[in-house]
Structures are given as C-alpha cells and as structure tokens.
Amino acid sequence: MSAYAALTGAGYRAQVRDKTTLFFTFAFPLLFLVVFGLIFRGQDVEQSGLSYLSYTASGVLSWGVANAAVFGIAFTLMQWRTDDILRLIRMSPAPLSAVIGSRYALALVVGAVQSLLFVGVAMLPLFGLEPASGWPLLIPVMVLGITTFLLLGVIIGSFANTPESVAAVANFLMLPMAFLSGSFFPLDAMPDWLQKISLVMPLRYLNDAVSHALTGRGDLSDVTVGCAGLAVFAVVFGAVAVKTFRWTRSS
C-alpha cells in the first residue's frame, strides 16, 4: 500500500470514528441555512428578483465548505506536529505530497457530502431552493474552492502551535471574509469601497461562482472569473504553504 493510500485510510478511520466532529461539520452550514431561512423567508433581494434565500443558500454553502477545508487541515497539521506524527513521517521516505494529498482527498469527500446534504435540505418546501440548470458546474467550482482553502489551512496549520491559535487565526480570517465577500448578505447592499475590498478575498470568487452555478444569479462569466480568481489564490497559497511548512516545532 502506498503512503498516500495508508494516510488516507488512517485519516478516514479517524474522521468517521469521531462522531461528534463529524456531525457538526455537516450540521454547521445547515444551521445557518435554517437561521437565515427563518429570518428572510419570502423576501426578495432588490433588483435581481431572486428570493433572498436562494441568495444566502449559495453564500452559506460556499462559506461552509471553505471553512471545513481550512479548519480540517489546519487542526490536523498542528496536532500532528504537536504529537510528533509529522516527525515520524519526516523520518520516513514518504513525500510531503502524500501527507497533503491524503488530506486533500478527505477534504473533497467532506465537501461533496456537505454540498449534497445542504442542497438537499435547501430544496425542501420550507426553503424552496430550485437548482439552476448549470448546477453541474458546482463540481469543478467546489473542487477548486476546496483546493484554495485547504492550502490556506496548510499555512495556518504551519504557523499555529495550539488548537486555540488555529481557531483564533482561522476564525479571524474566515468570519470577516464571509461578511465582506457576500456570503451572508448581498454585496450590492454594501458601500462601493467595501465591494472593492472583497475582490482581494478568495471567498468572493467562490461565492460568485457557486451562486451562478446553483441559483443562476449573474452569468457564466461569474463562474469563469470565479474559477480564475480561485486558481490565482491557490497558486499563491500553495507557494507560501510549501515555503512555510514545518515538520517539527523546531524546524
């Protein structure tokens, strides 16, 4: 068995055996869907004519998937470094790509299950989401989004040495980004300069792309520009991640 397959297997077993974390990983975005759904039921977003819910559904979904990708790997790398598991892998001939690749495979599965569950619940009559015809575009968009945010998580996981610092740094980045990228509220409602700031945030591109793919908002250029933006961030985060990766606390 290859190092990649073995690490993926061990990661999968660790994940499904931790029922609490597993449950809340999938329940978290759903919670937001329910809360926003109840608050804004029946309201429309100005001009677009789309229901507010269909707007938030895509924003909450992209934020939830990005969040899981960032936190999952950041916690794992921090914990593995603290427990000397990274040191153990460092002293074997297994390549770093096997470590990151195994976490990537797991993150893709988590993202897929999250998306299916979320869209399934949002389509219930209570919320009434009707997926747009271009919904299969969600697949490449989500894969690219998970790639980008996983690499951001690798950077956080290399800097942070405690669970508290992982949570603090990741929340510090992901929560403001959710608001400023229009995950929870339409960007149209924000001042012009804030809308411009959102352009330097990777979540903005994921939001736009998911939003067109899932609810048909905007046009196909939202998907192409979104994917291009995510790809640029992925390259930047990837380069920083390789540069800053630490096998042990002291290295």
Added chain:
Amino acid sequence: MRPTPTDGPDPAPAVRVQGVSKRYGDRQAVDDVSLDIHRGEFFGLLGPNGAGKSTLVEIMEGLRQADSGSVALFGEPPWPRNTALLPRLGVQTQSSAFFVRQTAHEHLRTVAALYGVARAAVDTTLESVGLTEQRDVQVESLSGGQRQRLAIASALVHGPELIFLDEPTAALDPQARRALWEVLRALKAEGRTIVYTTHHLDEAEALCDRIAILVDGKVAVTDSPHNLVGASEAPSRLMLPLGRLDEQQAAAISGVDRVTVQGGSLVLETRTAGKVLSAVDQLTGLDGVQTRTASLEDVYLDLTARLTSAPRSPLRTAETTEHQP
C-alpha cells in the same frame, strides 16, 4: 531486510560526527563533538538533562542542522532530508506519536506503508515487542508501557540498519524492561547498529559496547563500560550487618576512606578492598558481608560532578551519618 556490511574493503562507519557544534542564543548546546559509531555497535549516549544529548541525536538523525561540523550516516549526509538514507534509519518518537483513533495494528500498518513495507512485517514486529494481544486495541486505550512498546515497534517495523532509541524503557515495568533488552540484543545480533540514549546506567552497562558521556555539550569520555569502571577511582563498598562493628572501629581500619550507615548496613568505602576485607575477617568474620565494586553509575556520577563542578547530590549524604577518618 538484513544489513549488508560489505560495502567494499572499508565501509563508512554507521555514524561519523566531526566537529559538530550547535548554539541556541547564548547557550552552546553541542560544543565541537566528534565521534564514530561503528556498524553493528550498540552505542550508549549518556549525560545529565540539558547536556545536549537530544540536540546531538537530532543532528545525527538529520532533523536539525548543525551550526558547524559534519555528520555522515553510512557515508551520506542526513541533512537536508535525505529520502535515500531514511529507510535505513529507525527513530523512536515520543509515545504520543500515534495516528489518532487507530488500533495498534492499524497504526503500525500505516507506519509500515510510509516505508513501503509489506504488511507481514506488522504482525512480526507487534509480536517482537509483545503487543500481539493488543493489536485491536485503540492506541488511546493502551497503557503507558504498551504505548512505549508501540513507539519502539514504529521505529523497527521497516527493519532499519541504524536505530535511534531515546529512553526506550522509561515507562516499562521490570519484566517488560528485561523483555525489551532481549529484543535489543537480538537486533544487535542481527548486525544492526543501535544508538541508545538513557539515564539507566545499569542498562548502559548491560547492553552497550561503548558509551559516550556528554557534559555541557562536550563528550567527556568515550569507552566501553568495562574500561570506564576499571579505570575509575570510584571506591568499592563493603557492607556489614549493623552491630558487628561500631563506626569508630570501622573507620580505624587502614584503607577505609569513609564509613556510613545505609539501609541497615554499615558501609565501608575503600580503594583497597582486599586489605580491608581481611582486616574485617580478623575482627568479626565475613559472614553476611557484601562487597560492591564501583558501578558505571558511580563512574558517571563522579565524572559529571567533577565536570559540571556542581556539588555532589545532597541526597547521598543527607540520608547517612558520616565519619571522616
């Protein structure tokens, strides 16, 4: 995988450290250390806490870069990460280095896969450290000693030629400790090289071909335990049942350096044990008299105390009454 010691007429030593120094801030952790560890040798690395053992071992393993000097394992530098060399090394990590929520077998299987080793090695390695019965127990539920044995198994599963073990018997009970000694002796008999860090002097004496004692980042001495004890000036001790002689009488015997009462015995320290024994024989007979020659521990304590110029451990004198003759 068996080690192959035939790399030509003069194979490189398993470990060659030349002039290695490492400084942290204003502390010289390792100070111009040079040593060779031969293939097939069981080499002990001893020294007080903070003497630089861990730093030196991590530099040997290639986990840290030395400020100056060089390290070669089988003739190859371990730094930067040398994936051609790594399968030949086995490194014991701390006993928390387990993949979470896995059974002992699953953990070891994962480690084996990191090295691309066949699964059969997992069962034999678990058996060699006595964990066959715990194979399906999750690592979080293992006892301290079992965790330690699993950590050792993780260093051995790929059959490395050069094995670094750090205090491997620390959490083991006496039976498990002796069982591990047998595992280690078997590894040595197979021709593997072992670098052993320990605080247990009896263990170093029982297992190691040679030891180096590290004090303040420098190698104070490198030799076999036998030669170290033989060359030392540490005194032998005669232990008499209490009441046989009083302390003044004992102190008056020629050749006796010091008289103490310890653990229900009158202890006579001497460097001329034969002479003192015959004197005691004439005074009270030798029934129940025990002799202890200097152990590696005495040599070690003597050496580290002199080199660190710290006062001798106060425990040794606080619990005893003393008469200086």
